[in-house]
Amino acid sequence: MLSNREISQNFEVRISTLYNWRKTKPRLYRYLRNADYNFEQSREINILLKRFAREIECDLTVEEIRIFLESKFEARSIDEIEEMHRLLLQLHHKELTGEQAPLYFGFYEKVAQMNIIERYILYKRVHNLRAEKREIDEETIREYFEEFLRKGS
Structure with a gap:
């Protein structure tokens, strides 16, 4: 989970804006707090898809x-x-x-x-x-x- 400081640095958002978003846009705030987890999850899914693609046996022209x-x-x-x-x-x-x-x-x-x-x-x-x-x-x-x-x- 990212700290407000890390979110501010990574996404170029002022910390005061983040505190405002915590109240007014809680879903966005939660998403940003979990950005590192979301990135890692996407990376794993892409690795799985690449491995699965090696097993594809199609006969398209x-x-x-x-x-x-x-x-x-x-x-x-x-x-x-x-x-x-x-x-x-x-x-x-x-x-x-x-x-x-x-x-x-x-x-x-x-x-x-x-x-x-x-x-x-x-x-x-x-x-x-x-x-x-x-x-x-x-x-x-x-x-x-x-x-x-x-x-x-």
């Missing part, structure tokens, strides 16, 4: 991942990640009647077979790659999504 990267899908909650395959279907309904329909349906089926942690990792990688605004070429896709790609493709 570069083209399927490109579909997801180029989609407008943005998850705002874990519930939306859980329903990702259905939400993607709704988002891409126009593409489902064209020549690429088998590609889209194959992708949705594979996402539907993933557990929620795999979906979360896939979504976070898509989200992070989009945020970097890098060119989305095959090499970049292979680098970011190695565990999700069909072995030997």
